[in-house]
Amino acid sequence: MADPSTYRPSPGSIPDAPGVYKFRDAGHRVIYVGKAKSLRSRLNSYFADLAGLHPRTRQMVTTAAGVEWTVVSTEVEALQLEYNWIKEFDPRFNVRYRDDKTYPVLAVTLHEEFPRLHVYRGPRKKGVRYFGPYAHAWAIRETLDLLLRVFPARTCSTGVFRRHGQIGRPCLLGYIDKCSAPCVGNVSAQRHREIVEDFCDFLAGRTEVMIRRLEREMAQAAESLEFERAARLRDDLGALRRAMEKQAVVLGDGTDADVIAFAHDELEAAVQVFHVRGGRVRGQRGWVIDKVEEMDVPALVEQFLSQFYAEQTELAEQAPDGGSPVPREVLVPSLPPDADALSEWLSGLRGSRVRLRVPQRGDKRALADTVARNAEEAFAQHKLRRAGDLTARSAALAQLQEYLGLDSAPLRIECVDISHISGSDVVASLVVFEDGVARKSEYRRFALREAATEGDVAAIAEVVRRRFARYLAENTGHTENTGSTGHTEGAREREGAPGIDAETGRPRKFAYPPNLLVVDGAGPQATAAADVLAELGITDVAVVGLAKRLEEVWLPGEPEAAILPRASDALYLLQRVRDEAHRFAIRYHRQKRSRRMRTSVLDGIPGLGQARKTALVKHFGSVKKLKQASVDEIAQVPGFGTRTAQAVHAALAGEGTETEGESQT
Numbered sequence: 001m002a003d004p005s006t007y008r009p010s011p012g013s014i015p016d017a018p019g020v021y022k023f024r025d026a027g028h029r030v031i032y033v034g035k036a037k038s039l040r041s042r043l044n045s046y047f048a049d050l051a052g053l054h055p056r057t058r059q060m061v062t063t064a065a066g067v068e069w070t071v072v073s074t075e076v077e078a079l080q081l082e083y084n085w086i087k088e089f090d091p092r093f094n095v096r097y098r099d100d101k102t103y104p105v106l107a108v109t110l111h112e113e114f115p116r117l118h119v120y121r122g123p124r125k126k127g128v129r130y131f132g133p134y135a136h137a138w139a140i141r142e143t144l145d146l147l148l149r150v151f152p153a154r155t156c157s158t159g160v161f162r163r164h165g166q167i168g169r170p171c172l173l174g175y176i177d178k179c180s181a182p183c184v185g186n187v188s189a190q191r192h193r194e195i196v197e198d199f200c201d202f203l204a205g206r207t208e209v210m211i212r213r214l215e216r217e218m219a220q221a222a223e224s225l226e227f228e229r230a231a232r233l234r235d236d237l238g239a240l241r242r243a244m245e246k247q248a249v250v251l252g253d254g255t256d257a258d259v260i261a262f263a264h265d266e267l268e269a270a271v272q273v274f275h276v277r278g279g280r281v282r283g284q285r286g287w288v289i290d291k292v293e294e295m296d297v298p299a300l301v302e303q304f305l306s307q308f309y310a311e312q313t314e315l316a317e318q319a320p321d322g323g324s325p326v327p328r329e330v331l332v333p334s335l336p337p338d339a340d341a342l343s344e345w346l347s348g349l350r351g352s353r354v355r356l357r358v359p360q361r362g363d364k365r366a367l368a369d370t371v372a373r374n375a376e377e378a379f380a381q382h383k384l385r386r387a388g389d390l391t392a393r394s395a396a397l398a399q400l401q402e403y404l405g406l407d408s409a410p411l412r413i414e415c416v417d418i419s420h421i422s423g424s425d426v427v428a429s430l431v432v433f434e435d436g437v438a439r440k441s442e443y444r445r446f447a448l449r450e451a452a453t454e455g456d457v458a459a460i461a462e463v464v465r466r467r468f469a470r471y472l473a474e475n476t477g478h479t480e481n482t483g484s485t486g487h488t489e490g491a492r493e494r495e496g497a498p499g500i501d502a503e504t505g506r507p508r509k510f511a512y513p514p515n516l517l518v519v520d521g522a523g524p525q526a527t528a529a530a531d532v533l534a535e536l537g538i539t540d541v542a543v544v545g546l547a548k549r550l551e552e553v554w555l556p557g558e559p560e561a562a563i564l565p566r567a568s569d570a571l572y573l574l575q576r577v578r579d580e581a582h583r584f585a586i587r588y589h590r591q592k593r594s595r596r597m598r599t600s601v602l603d604g605i606p607g608l609g610q611a612r613k614t615a616l617v618k619h620f621g622s623v624k625k626l627k628q629a630s631v632d633e634i635a636q637v638p639g640f641g642t643r644t645a646q647a648v649h650a651a652l653a654g655e656g657t658e659t660e661g662e663s664q665t
């Protein structure tokens with residue numbers, strides 16, 4: 001794999017201008033396309049310390065062998081060029097919001113002599129009008145069943161249509177008045193097309209016109225004493241109103257909008273879109289995607305809008321009868337940095353002005369909250385789908401036993417991950433999975449001091465030594481201070497059976513060993529962990545390393561990696577365990593770094609360690625308020641005397657006002 005420093009461009013050679021860039025691998029294939037307001041700033045961020053990069057970004061830059069860029073004059077041009085390149089090269093690390101068979105639509109074949117209404121999945125075709133997408137095919141069929149009473153259009157296939165025309169007898173729908181039976185000449189082609197066009201008008205939102213027309217015809221029939229026809233029209237009105245109730249009324253102003261929401265974590269994101277046309281929710285879509293870079297909600301909004309609407313516009317050009325897929329208004333949870341450029345680009349796709357905004361109050365805000373709840377639910381379901389599948393979990397554990405040559409299935413798996421930035425604030429996480437399910441109450445975190453400057457291999461060894469030294473101590477009745485922080489610090493020995501707390505009757509924090517220990521890294525990390533276990537005399541714990549580059553599984557002392565099948569449940573489980581450890585380590589690292597930055601102004605004051613610094617900031621709420629405190633007020637903080645308070649007050653008196661970046665806790 002390439003070292004990013006080997007192909008890093010000279011910082012001075014990268015233009016400080018908007019543009020689009022491509023990363024290529026050793027085979028000169030494009031593996032990632034991105035855009036930036038400033039190419040210099042964005043590209044330099046990829047060549048920072050690898051340990052601080054997002055896991056997917058780290059995998060991308062170590063897979064790449066070169067980078068190139070194209071300068072453009074405006075951000076709108078950058079949006080268009082980025083989409084064109086993604087479509088042309090189909091890079092493996094780019095997310096594609098593609099439509100697939102998940103979302104059926106209602107198709108009306110207007111190009112045929114006798115148009116047909118039917119459920120459809122697949123690419124758009126010319127001469128066909130589409131309504132939807134719908135969440136489920138049964139929702140289309142249910143709507144059709146209600147509306148065919150009022151709009152008795154053809155729904156049969158071409159073969160069925162011709163066969164009944166040959167035998168001269170309509171199908172069952174023709175006998176129960178849910179089809180006008182054009183196959184046997186009950187209505188002319190012109191009359192049948194009028195029925196279909198009325199159906200399209202109704203689904204397009206012109207419902208009130210249709211309701212008023214039927215009410216007027218019903219009244220005229222009653223005045224003419226045509227009671228049977230009036231009763232039939234009354235039933236038709238009831239069917240239309242029931243069909244309208246199926247499409248939830250959300251806004252009363254004929255709003256034409258898409259409402260978009262996201263739910264995400266460090267590694268994945270779920271997006272949900274509600275399509276509102278004529279004030280009603282006409283369709284719903286959702287995706288769950290991997291995040292290639294560390295992205296917040298504004299960045300996710302920008303990525304989604306630029307890809308989704310460009311692709312939908314291309315599909316609409318293949319089937320021009322369906323109208324523009326870009327609505328008059330796009331409601332998002334947060335505006336991206338280049339909101340004006342995005343709005344201008346969307347307006348160009350639509351051919352008229354498109355508003356991009358965040359709803360603040362009223363019905364639109366309530367609908368946005370509903371979409372957000374749907375996104376969160378979809379994300380939770382995605383996370384639980386395979387984790388909650390007992391069959392998949394059992395298969396994963398059985399496959400791990402087979403692939404790794406274990407004596408038994410690894411019912412308890414622990415994973416260690418290290419997080420730091422250039423060797424500062426080095427921390428580690430230890431997460432636990434039992435029967436393939438996360439046991440968050442068993443998670444532990446460590447602040448590393450001894451191995452902080454010696455690299456990840458030494459850090460992994462320190463964590464493993466501390467974790468298993470505590471395990472041995474708790475099972476032999478002799479505790480020792482391992483120096484771990486958070487949940488593991490300051491534990492006391494209690495009388496009772498080995499591994500059991502006599503006071504609570506519960507297992508102690510490190511009472512049970514794992515069947516499988518996973519470390520984030522390749523062969524050196526796995527070997528270091530195995531050496532520590534051998535040093536402690538522990539022989540019943542298997543060790544593997546999981547490298548992020550190609551998801552290779554490394555066994556201690558082996559010269560080559562064991563590559564598990566990419567689609568296997570075993571590899572999926574190892575990835576989930578590793579990613580969870582990475583998430584937990586990053587969160588702890590950010591907490592420590594934030595705490596250190598808040599108290600950095602107190603560095604160098606005699607007699608003031610990290611614990612006292614934290615106590616001061618916590619007591620006063622911020623460094624700014626601490627600077628305004630008197631000596632007597634500082635001395636009231638637990639653990640502070642008059643002399644220490646005077647030293648703090650004197651040191652802060654010359655610091656001036658609070659610097660930018662300090663915040664209240």
